[in-house]
Amino acid sequence: MNQKPLPIGIDNFEKLVTRGYYFIDKTMLIKELLDKKGDVNLFTRPRRFGKTLNMSMLQSFFEYARDDKGGKKDNSYLFSGLRIMEVGEQYRSHMGQYPVINLTLKGGKQPDFELAYAMLKRQIAEEYKRHRYILDGDILEEDRQRYYQIMVEKADREAYADALQFLSQCLERYYGKKVIILIDEYDVPLENAYICGFYEEMIAFIRSLFESALKTNSSLEFAVVTGCLRISKESVFTGLNNLKIISILDEKYDEYFGFTDREVQKICEDYDMQQKFEIFKEWYNGYLFGNANVYNPWSVMQFMDDLQDNPDRYPKAYWANTSSNSIVRKLIETADEDTKMEIEELIEGKTIEKPIHEDITYDEVYKSMDNLWNFMFFTGYFRKAGERMDDRTKQLYVELTIPNEEVKYIFRTKILGWFDEKVKARDRSRLFTALVNLDVEAVEEEIVDMLLETISFNDAYESFYHGFLAGILSGMKGYIVKSNREGGTGRSDLFVKPVTRRKPAYVLEFKVADKFSQLDCKAEEALQQIEERGYARELEDDGYAVVYRYGIAFCGKDCIVKLEECR
Numbered sequence: 001m002n003q004k005p006l007p008i009g010i011d012n013f014e015k016l017v018t019r020g021y022y023f024i025d026k027t028m029l030i031k032e033l034l035d036k037k038g039d040v041n042l043f044t045r046p047r048r049f050g051k052t053l054n055m056s057m058l059q060s061f062f063e064y065a066r067d068d069k070g071g072k073k074d075n076s077y078l079f080s081g082l083r084i085m086e087v088g089e090q091y092r093s094h095m096g097q098y099p100v101i102n103l104t105l106k107g108g109k110q111p112d113f114e115l116a117y118a119m120l121k122r123q124i125a126e127e128y129k130r131h132r133y134i135l136d137g138d139i140l141e142e143d144r145q146r147y148y149q150i151m152v153e154k155a156d157r158e159a160y161a162d163a164l165q166f167l168s169q170c171l172e173r174y175y176g177k178k179v180i181i182l183i184d185e186y187d188v189p190l191e192n193a194y195i196c197g198f199y200e201e202m203i204a205f206i207r208s209l210f211e212s213a214l215k216t217n218s219s220l221e222f223a224v225v226t227g228c229l230r231i232s233k234e235s236v237f238t239g240l241n242n243l244k245i246i247s248i249l250d251e252k253y254d255e256y257f258g259f260t261d262r263e264v265q266k267i268c269e270d271y272d273m274q275q276k277f278e279i280f281k282e283w284y285n286g287y288l289f290g291n292a293n294v295y296n297p298w299s300v301m302q303f304m305d306d307l308q309d310n311p312d313r314y315p316k317a318y319w320a321n322t323s324s325n326s327i328v329r330k331l332i333e334t335a336d337e338d339t340k341m342e343i344e345e346l347i348e349g350k351t352i353e354k355p356i357h358e359d360i361t362y363d364e365v366y367k368s369m370d371n372l373w374n375f376m377f378f379t380g381y382f383r384k385a386g387e388r389m390d391d392r393t394k395q396l397y398v399e400l401t402i403p404n405e406e407v408k409y410i411f412r413t414k415i416l417g418w419f420d421e422k423v424k425a426r427d428r429s430r431l432f433t434a435l436v437n438l439d440v441e442a443v444e445e446e447i448v449d450m451l452l453e454t455i456s457f458n459d460a461y462e463s464f465y466h467g468f469l470a471g472i473l474s475g476m477k478g479y480i481v482k483s484n485r486e487g488g489t490g491r492s493d494l495f496v497k498p499v500t501r502r503k504p505a506y507v508l509e510f511k512v513a514d515k516f517s518q519l520d521c522k523a524e525e526a527l528q529q530i531e532e533r534g535y536a537r538e539l540e541d542d543g544y545a546v547v548y549r550y551g552i553a554f555c556g557k558d559c560i561v562k563l564e565e566c567r
Contacts, residue, residue: 003271006305013056017078022270024263024297027084029054029256030061031091033224036252039242040214040223044230044358045257045289046248046380048298048319051226054256055102055184058224062180063100066133072096098221099171101164102182103127105206108189113198116189117157117205124163125153134170143170161205164213168220178221181213187227187362190236194362203361207236215240228379235361247358248378254290259297261285267300273307280304283315286403288384296380299406317409319380330366332418337452339369340419344455347411351385351399373400381407416464419454420471426450432476435496435506438548444561447472451557462512465554466493469510492535497544504546505539511553519553519560526551527564 007021016023033041045051061084065073075096079085085092107119128151135144147170149155150163159166168179186206193202214223214237230245237243246253259267264285268277280300287294302318335343342352354373365371376382383403389396402408431450434442450472470483479498484491494508509530511522527549530536536547551562 003308006301006308008301008305011052011056013053013060014075014078016053022267024259024267025082026050026054026256027057027061027079027082028087029253030058030084030094031087032253032256033058033222034091034094036244038222038244039220040225040237040240040244042225042227042230042237042243042245043253043257044227044245044247044378046228046287046296046378048296049257049294049380050297051257052104052184055104055182055224055226058180058182059100059102061095062098064096064098064175064177098177098180099131099175100180100182101127101131101167101171102184103164104184106185106188108202109192111196113193113201116193116198116202120189120205121153121160124160125151128163128167131167131171134174137174139170139173157205161208162212164209165217165219168213168217172219179219180221181217181223183210183213183223183225185227186210186225186236187229187231190231190362191229194365199363203235207238210236211238211240215242229360229362229375230358230378231361245358248287248289249356249358249384251290254292255294258287258289258292258294259300260295261293264295264300267304271304271308273304273311276307276311279315283405286383286407287380296404296406315405317406317413319406320410320414329418330372332415332422334366334369334372335419336369340455343411343415346382346400346402347408347455349401351401353397353399356387356396356398381410416455420468423450423453423468423472424475426453428472428475431472432479435473435476435550436504438563440561440563443550444559447552447559447561448557451559462510465510465512469508469552470494491538492530492533492549495539497539497542501543501545504548505544507535507539507547507549509535509549509551511551513553513555516555516558519555519558522553523551523560523562526553527562531564 004020004022007016007023010016010021015021043051060075060078063075065075067073076085079095103123105120105123107123108116110116110119128147132151135147139147146155146159146166150159150166164181168181171179189202190199190206193199214220214225230247231237261281264280265277268274268280280295280303284296284299284303285293287296296319299318303313303315306313306316345352354377355370356374356377358374358378360371360374365375377384377398377400381402382400384398385401386399387396402411428446430442431446433439434446447469451468454468466483470481473481473494473496476496478500479496482495482497484493484495492507492509495505496508497505507530509526511526513519513522530549530551536549539547546565549564551564553560
């Protein structure tokens, strides 16, 4: 078949259709919105799960679009063959019948409030420019001046605080129809503002913008708002009694963000990759939105695109750098022993149970570990494996698990890497001195102390310990730490050798014990392996007259170190 290009990074519906990109039909979202008649609908989904494309689709369907000459533009061709066109005239009759305001707040992710506000002001001004034909209609002179000042970014902050309401009123007067408002990624500037230290200023502006547009706006037909996290009503949606919140826990609209099993199977069929379906499932499936089992659409499309160039391409964690990592990193920086143990259990495929509440604010995220677990759940790091309601407190508890190999890879690399950074930031001079001075007891103590600050996982222990020790020994002044694991057989795990050959060098070999009682034997086994395989010979041949050998055995967060001299 003639395969369509994959829409990598394409989130404009009109562009996707007119340029012939591959499209998964999510148009029944339109039907459900019309059926349920929600006044203000807030959809919370993780990043890169199709929110922006769906908003663009809604705009293309509902908007009274205009061509270059100012006449009405017929957008029905964009929906030809799609499911919304097959469900009846009562739905098709809404096509092209409403003025639409479509605003994204992604531009508010800036280092300070002044720049963030300037970017949001620009986004609002661009929407005013899109509707500038209003100025050619019957409009009061004072409204014309107000409109123009907002459009050219010359108005004061007060004018931008209720700019969406004013634009709605102008559009209703022009068309004689109430307005649909679409606000995409509403919480991006809020999350960023909290991280960068200007949360109160930003939330005050967003609250004013939303209150005027969504609460006291008589020109509103309905609104759709998207984001990752529900921000409590008291924080942003003050007094907004007409708000319907649709989170990943809700059964409503559960299939419209992300791909289903059926849809991914169809993608694999259309691109002759049926044999890769199980890989897609293992790596990118596993999210549960309501009752729908969902794949990460961003990663599915990225991997399929890579497979077109090379059918033997290995899957990757495409989502790793697109999600909200700053707050997750805070989890690592504040993790106590219980938290580290829970992360280890998650990486091993186990579940942990946490209380779930959806109405936290960003300034509350860091106030408790439970809030951080909540944040990670709603932003896509975990899957709901089960739930229960506490009979006494009526608190909802959810069993959390890592959804797939992609997120597990993120845990193994990014999150484990952040723990390692934390370890490396501490003073390691005592370990370096103990190693050089052959102080076995101090070496043991320092390694155990550092192990307690990081995480490990049982199914990759040996490689974990190797990487861990190679990392913490790096930075020894006057010494080269060389990892030999990549070299295959014939070499020990680590060489620690001085730049000058006047000083001793060190050979390190690691073993992992299943039980604490086996540590002593495993450390002896490591020393024996160094001897039997002649690991020290390479250093001796390189001019090091004295070479010491360390056999180190690990079991969980414990270790035993044994030492022997080679000549």
